Amino acid sequence: MFRNDMTVQRQHFAATLALLVRNLPLQDIFTEPLMDLGVYHLRIGAKPEQYPVVRDCLLASIAECLGEKWNKQVETDWTDLMDHVIAAMLRGAMLHALQAISR
Ligand code: HEM
Secondary structure: OOOOOHHHHHHHHHHHHHHHHHOHHHHHHHHHHHHHHHHHHHHOOOOHHHHHHHHHHHHHHHHHHHHHHOOHHHHHHHHHHHHHHHHHHHHHHHHHHHHHHOO
């Protein structure tokens, strides 16, 4: 599925996460861009059931990087953030699909 160089892909993904984490109190302003990101993922063929897989891989990567600093609280915070991101992306994808069939 990944057409681009994975270095660029990693940078895009990391930049998105950094933006979200640095602006945690402003989560609402990300709802629309995340919904658009969900539409983009719908177009490239990402399936809803793949989202938790990506989330769990990400959590495992962060856990590996943080080593002993990884704890239950950090795990809960990252899981909550990713579930929030995934929910907005899937909402965007779903609304887009619904609009497409109601035309
Ligand atoms: C868990 C939440 C996810 C986030 C936050 C996320 C984020 C992103 C971002 C920021 C991009 C770059 C978009 C751009 O270049 O403008 C991207 C691209 C991509 N994502 Fe995701 N993604 C997620 C889940 C998934 C899932 C579940 C899949 C399914 C396998 C997926 C597959 C892809 C692919 C294939 C591309 C690159 C497409 C291309 O080469 O142009 N992503 N993602």
